[in-house]
Amino acid sequence: MNEVPKRTFAQRFHLKFVAWSVLFIVLLCGSAALTGVNWGEFFSNIGQFFSLIGKMAHPDWKYVQIVIQPVIQTLQMAIVGTTIGTLVAVPFSVVAARNLVKNPVIRGIIRFILNLVRTLPDLLLAAIMVAIVGIGPSAGVWTLAIFSFGMISKLFYESIETIDNGQLEALRAAGANYFQIIVFAVLPQVIENFISYFLYTFEINVRASTVLGYLGAGGIGMLLQQSLDSFDYSQTAVIILATLIVVLVIDGLSNYLREKLD
Amino acid sequence: MEEPLIDIRNVSKVYDSGTVGLKNINLTIKKGEFVVVVGLSGAGKSTLLRTINRMHDVTDGDILIEGKSIIHYKGKELRKLRRKIGMIFQNFNLVKRSSVQRNVLSGRVGYYSTLKSVLGLFSKEDKQKAVDALKQVKMADKIYSRADELSGGQQQRVAIARALMQDPKIMLADEPIASLDPLTTKAVMDELKELNRKLGITVIVNLHSVPLAMQYADRIVGLRAGQLVYDKPIEEVQEADFDSIYEGAAKQNE
Numbered sequence: 001m002n003e004v005p006k007r008t009f010a011q012r013f014h015l016k017f018v019a020w021s022v023l024f025i026v027l028l029c030g031s032a033a034l035t036g037v038n039w040g041e042f043f044s045n046i047g048q049f050f051s052l053i054g055k056m057a058h059p060d061w062k063y064v065q066i067v068i069q070p071v072i073q074t075l076q077m078a079i080v081g082t083t084i085g086t087l088v089a090v091p092f093s094v095v096a097a098r099n100l101v102k103n104p105v106i107r108g109i110i111r112f113i114l115n116l117v118r119t120l121p122d123l124l125l126a127a128i129m130v131a132i133v134g135i136g137p138s139a140g141v142w143t144l145a146i147f148s149f150g151m152i153s154k155l156f157y158e159s160i161e162t163i164d165n166g167q168l169e170a171l172r173a174a175g176a177n178y179f180q181i182i183v184f185a186v187l188p189q190v191i192e193n194f195i196s197y198f199l200y201t202f203e204i205n206v207r208a209s210t211v212l213g214y215l216g217a218g219g220i221g222m223l224l225q226q227s228l229d230s231f232d233y234s235q236t237a238v239i240i241l242a243t244l245i246v247v248l249v250i251d252g253l254s255n256y257l258r259e260k261l262d
Numbered sequence: 263m264e265e266p267l268i269d270i271r272n273v274s275k276v277y278d279s280g281t282v283g284l285k286n287i288n289l290t291i292k293k294g295e296f297v298v299v300v301g302l303s304g305a306g307k308s309t310l311l312r313t314i315n316r317m318h319d320v321t322d323g324d325i326l327i328e329g330k331s332i333i334h335y336k337g338k339e340l341r342k343l344r345r346k347i348g349m350i351f352q353n354f355n356l357v358k359r360s361s362v363q364r365n366v367l368s369g370r371v372g373y374y375s376t377l378k379s380v381l382g383l384f385s386k387e388d389k390q391k392a393v394d395a396l397k398q399v400k401m402a403d404k405i406y407s408r409a410d411e412l413s414g415g416q417q418q419r420v421a422i423a424r425a426l427m428q429d430p431k432i433m434l435a436d437e438p439i440a441s442l443d444p445l446t447t448k449a450v451m452d453e454l455k456e457l458n459r460k461l462g463i464t465v466i467v468n469l470h471s472v473p474l475a476m477q478y479a480d481r482i483v484g485l486r487a488g489q490l491v492y493d494k495p496i497e498e499v500q501e502a503d504f505d506s507i508y509e510g511a512a513k514q515n516e
Binding site: 166167176183 | 315317343345347349351353356357358360369371372379380424425428
């Protein structure tokens with residue numbers, strides 16, 4: 001009885017791994033052929049790239065003064081948008097978590113709504129919001145709010161589903177009601193994850209909001225569009241540098257804070 | 263004759279999966295008793311304990327506490343039942359990232375409105391009560407520590423303090439010492455015994471260890487495959503009796 005069993009043929013030659021690898025390579029080659037990816041084209045046109053770089057090599061430093069205000073507006077859009085999205089996401093994620101809501105119908109409806117929201121790309125949302133509330137930063141705020149809501153609620157409910165249910169059981173056994181269980185046993189277990197996800201989403205939103213302006217949703221993106229349309233690459237360079245600095249600072253700050261949380 | 267505190271009548275429990283948890287259990291427990299339930303893993307000890315505070319619902323039969331049937335309790339009525347029954351667990355189930363103080367106070371939330379408890383507006387008396395409960399289990403010096411900084415034995419004592427905040431009439435302990443070393447085991451069992459003697463709380467403990475059961479119990483109840491196969495006061499218990507409760511265990515190990 002107590003013997004090591006012989007491996008099957010499939011186990012010995014790792015058939016599963018080989019089959020999946022072949023499938024992946026076939027799909028990759030097929031996709032490349034169908035979309036007409038052409039390396040030669042890329043390299044023959046690379047001169048264009050360098051000429052653009054050349055035009056941007058002399059940033060118009062006076063333009064910095066004009067850029068500062070929209071950069072701040074971009075950050076404000078990201079802060080307000082992420083916060084609104086997060087506040088709405090918290091109750092939704094509590095209802096979407098399998099260990100907190102036993103009723104599969106309620107959970108299913110909520111998750112369907114969340115999935116629906118997440119399928120909307122941020123640029124499409126921005127276009128819709130500009131159409132609804134008009135050109136300007138409030139379109140950007142609403143875009144980011146909806147975008148963060150979809151993303152954060154999923155991250156949140158998945159984080160809630162990994163908590164230790166024994167701690168909830170203890171509260172339930174003490175006669176606590178639903179809200180008391182959430183506040184005393186669920187939140188302490190997830191709050192650090194929540195803050196970390198909030199910062200992560202904020203980071204993504206800062207990056208996203210620089211582009212949203214391109215569609216008229218406020219912030220630095222609007223200037224980017226203007227400078228590109230007027231072929232004023234010395235201004236474009238300043239905008240790109242400013243964006244780069246802001247994104248780097250926010251990324252660094254957010255990474256630092258998230259590490260501190262652990 | 264004195265009315266029993268807990269009266270379990272013909273109780274059966276079948277899980278949704280079809281597994282039989284309990285089979286026609288009849289058991290009455292008087293106020294102030296220290297009952298130890300023994301049996302193999304999967305014999306139904308945890309299930310039996312959890313039917314008493316309705317963490318599990320029974321499929322058949324009735325459970326009376328202080329003469330009242332509890333099996334149809336819902337909502338507020340159920341929460342009021344649960345708040346007078348303390349429970350401690352094998353894994354302690356403290357909220358690890360909260361302070362000891364907040365953990366102990368959380369045992370009191372059944373007495374508070376949602377708003378007051380959620381805002382943390384505990385009364386001065388209850389804060390003092392938390393200190394007293396921690397003194398009772400000799401953990402007062404750790405009141406401001408985070409629960410996950412404590413050792414296993416310390417966590418279990420804090421868990422007992424949390425249950426004490428409920429002013430429980432009954433204390434259920436589900437394998438309370440299974441994850442503890444022999445020394446802390448004694449501290450925790452002594453604590454339960456003291457609650458029983460000093461405060462008059464009725465204690466029901468699930469245990470694996472027969473020697474511990476013999477040492478602490480007033481009465482030993484044995485379960486095997488969901489059935490009650492043994493029930494005797496400690497004076498009449500013989501070591502050899504346990505062979506019948508653990509029957510089949512030896513064969514499995516062969």
